[in-house]
Amino acid sequence: MTYNHLTISELSFIQNFWNQGVKAYIVAKTLKRSAETIYPVFRFLYAGNSISEYYENYRANKSRSGRKPIVLPNDELEYIKEKVSLGWTPDTIIGRNEKHISCSMRMLYRIFKCSKDLDVTSLPMKGKRHPNGYVERRGKAGRLGRTLLKRHQDYPNYHNEFGHLEADTIQGKNHHGAVMTLVEWKSKAVIILNTRHKTDKAIFEKLDALLSVTPKGLFKSITFDNGKEFSKWKD
Template sequence: MGRCYPHLGLEERRKLAKWREAKMPVPEIADRLGRAPSTIYRELKRNCYDDKELPELNGYYALNAQNMYEKRRALHRKMIMHPELKTAIEDRLKAGWSPEQIAGRMRLERHPIRVSHETIYRFAYSKDGRDEQFYRHLPEHRRRRRPRGHRRHNRTHIFDVQSLSHRPDRISERAEFGHWECDLMMFRKEHGKVNVTSLVERVSRFAVVMRNEDRQSKPVMEALIQSLAPLPADARQSITFDRGTEFSAWRHLKAGIGADAWFCDPQAPYQKGTVENTNNRLRKYLPRSTEPTALTNRYLRSICHRLNSTPRKCLGYLTPTEVFETKLMEIQNRLE
């Protein structure tokens, strides 16, 4: 792997200007800065101040050199060179897309001018991006980039259920359509017992969200049955749950729509990672502080539409709706 050569910073330029004014030889300056002499020669050549009318002012000045460097770098930033591109990216961020989804969709649609997700992040955290507070449009709204933390798992309910370890490989490997994952999203206790069921198909990542008045298991299962019943049998073959008590009435699924139920190991909700990931996306629209009056069916449908219309990297930057509809058409063609 090659070495990384970071650009000169303002502090280094200040030292360079001071030593240059003292007539210090370039090789000695390079040695003191820990740089190659060619780097210093190039810096002096590119960033010296040149005034043809007042040649006596010519020379190397740290702040002027830093400004020249930043302007030159800015010319190569696509989001600065093409304001219309920045506006389009900003609109998609406001619509809930991540930088990676935006970049991937641009590649899929073969845009004449496109950027990588890293370019979007770098602009957001650059001086120009910070001046515009562009970070506010990013999914996490963070002022600085930071590594992910560790998740905590604390659910330990155990039932006489079908363990995930016995689930067929074709389901685990997402080789077969029609297998779902389910979870409940809870809100602050002072808002009562109202919660939301999140349901995601594993192959297409197509999401369905439903309101529940409490955590009683049988109404939760009846809502799942009502939601999935209109689909062909091959599109609702099984659902994977964690071991929360709200899913204890899982046997109603088989009687209602013929769907199997699979359960994660104790304290291992990460085994249904698709719905966990979807919950993280939903929290942008459904934070824990959401009041029950806001959880109308119309609002939940609008959230699902936005989520299912967003391209996903794991789908080759197709949208969940596009993949879901294609799979349903394949089932319909087989039935005919």
């Protein structure tokens, strides 16, 4: 349950009511607040203090609340800078787990954006999800198969075990050529297949060729988006 702190306007009303001798429970009903919220202010005023002092105390206590910022050790910072210089992203650094990092992937992105030790502009996408001016123009095929909820029901250890691929396609400049990327979720290892064309037939043929030469059971699942080029996945 979220607690809304008293505003300056409400504190002014409380002081005026207190000066007029209005009871605290009546003030609570008038302001539509809990009586437990009003009584501490009344007790503070009865002790000979002013409402401005109450507000300053509140601000001082507020500044000490909340989670303390995460400060990464120097060895972890140096490791992160080294990998970023090689083109790694925070999710790759955390996912590969070559070295223990004292925060999650999302927190590492926040540290890049807020910390002076790590520069967000050094990331491949400068901390952005898409480049400037990006507009999704590619047609969609609607929902082609199961939802992500169904995937997690079928594979409850999806985030902790090896063998789950996430597939996507990349179109070449001026629509010349295309490749399909298969990213293993846990290790962030990438398989790149030159499909030449961004069609469902080309995608299916390359994927079938890959799976025919890999050990059975190595890959447990492949997650596609709703692009039309993946419409033959059921085959």
